[in-house]
Amino acid sequence: MNDEMIRLFRPTFDVDACLAELKDCLEQGWTGQGFKTDRFEQEWKEYTGLENAYYVNSCTAALNLTFDIFKEQYGWADGDEVISTPITFVSSNHSIALAGLKPVFADVDDSFCLDPEDVERKITDRTRAVLFVGIGGNPGQYKKVLEICRKHDLRLVVDAAHMGGTFVDGKFPCLEADAVDFSFQTFKTLATADSGMLCFKDARFEKIARVKAWSGINTAAYSDYAIKDHKTYKWHYDVEYVSNCYNGNSIMAAVALAQLHCLERDNEIRRRISAKYDAAFSQYPDKIKLAAYAPEVKSSRCLYQIVVEDRDGLVKYLNENKINSGVHYVDNTNYRMYAYGRGTCPHAAYLSEHMISLPLHLHLTDEEVDRVIKTVLEFVNK
Numbered sequence: 001m002n003d004e005m006i007r008l009f010r011p012t013f014d015v016d017a018c019l020a021e022l023k024d025c026l027e028q029g030w031t032g033q034g035f036k037t038d039r040f041e042q043e044w045k046e047y048t049g050l051e052n053a054y055y056v057n058s059c060t061a062a063l064n065l066t067f068d069i070f071k072e073q074y075g076w077a078d079g080d081e082v083i084s085t086p087i088t089f090v091s092s093n094h095s096i097a098l099a100g101l102k103p104v105f106a107d108v109d110d111s112f113c114l115d116p117e118d119v120e121r122k123i124t125d126r127t128r129a130v131l132f133v134g135i136g137g138n139p140g141q142y143k144k145v146l147e148i149c150r151k152h153d154l155r156l157v158v159d160a161a162h163m164g165g166t167f168v169d170g171k172f173p174c175l176e177a178d179a180v181d182f183s184f185q186t187f188k189t190l191a192t193a194d195s196g197m198l199c200f201k202d203a204r205f206e207k208i209a210r211v212k213a214w215s216g217i218n219t220a221a222y223s224d225y226a227i228k229d230h231k232t233y234k235w236h237y238d239v240e241y242v243s244n245c246y247n248g249n250s251i252m253a254a255v256a257l258a259q260l261h262c263l264e265r266d267n268e269i270r271r272r273i274s275a276k277y278d279a280a281f282s283q284y285p286d287k288i289k290l291a292a293y294a295p296e297v298k299s300s301r302c303l304y305q306i307v308v309e310d311r312d313g314l315v316k317y318l319n320e321n322k323i324n325s326g327v328h329y330v331d332n333t334n335y336r337m338y339a340y341g342r343g344t345c346p347h348a349a350y351l352s353e354h355m356i357s358l359p360l361h362l363h364l365t366d367e368e369v370d371r372v373i374k375t376v377l378e379f380v381n382k
């Protein structure tokens, strides 16, 4: 038996392609915003079919900008509500709260994404938007959530941190959303170190985001001091907002460009490993529940999650057998900041205690996948 610890996540890089893009940055003397970030934005739009794309330093930054700009531009008041999921990384919900809005929690369905019926139940006269999170790369019942948003005139924001490379019938499934925010953090399907993409439906909002993401300064350095023509740097800019520094840089974008060219191949490998897990675990439906996927979904498979009765016991058993696992995520209403939502989402509360993520990355050998399967089955069948 292979004695090495099997890691939960481990990013893969095409080292030569990354180094070639990085060398270009260093030789040109341009590591900041512009140059590679412009190219990556263009290529991301072509890859996803989204109309706008602004490269930022994380998905968290993209989400923060989204709610900040929507609140300001749509004239929402402090305390207006955004319906969101408790099963997500906490920065999804922080982005709502940081804008002075209130996350109102709706329950999740068997895809671990928002349950449209509960979303509709949670709408009040203060609801302004819904934040849909595509957990693990699953679009869940996004279409139904979109219909609800249209019916009630609510904005729809998609946290697509896990959805880099998810397609349905050859298209990115959330093209209609008002904003789609991606993560290229090291454990996502397109790994850099830290970066993200903010894709507004309306180009006017992207223009505002570009100003807000650079401390509120209204001149882009790259356009005024382009590598090509070496103009004099303009310091006579205005500052339009009190704002953060959220912009992406060419070092991360260089890695992202190299990674984008591998994304389809890499996600295909993730899907193959997931299919192998599915085939083994689906034979024990009374002991192991899988995330519900519609058959037409080609998921990025950012995560592979199962639901078992004794989750904590399984984590321990896997660890004893040198297999790392994780939980994505703890019900956010368990946290002090969101405790007001406790008890409102029973399925999320259940999943939070029973859900486990298994190793899924490109370094896994067939033998290691078999070892994970064998160990999980040994535990649940004991």
Ligand SMILES: Cc1ncc(COP(=O)(O)O)c(C=O)c1O
Binding pocket: 057, 058, 059, 060, 061, 088, 089, 091, 092, 133, 159, 161, 162, 182, 183, 184, 185, 194, 195, 196
């Ligand atoms: C669902 C979800 N949303 C948002 C984020 C934040 O992404 P980033 O680390 O790029 O800020 C993450 C990262 O783990 C995530 O999993």
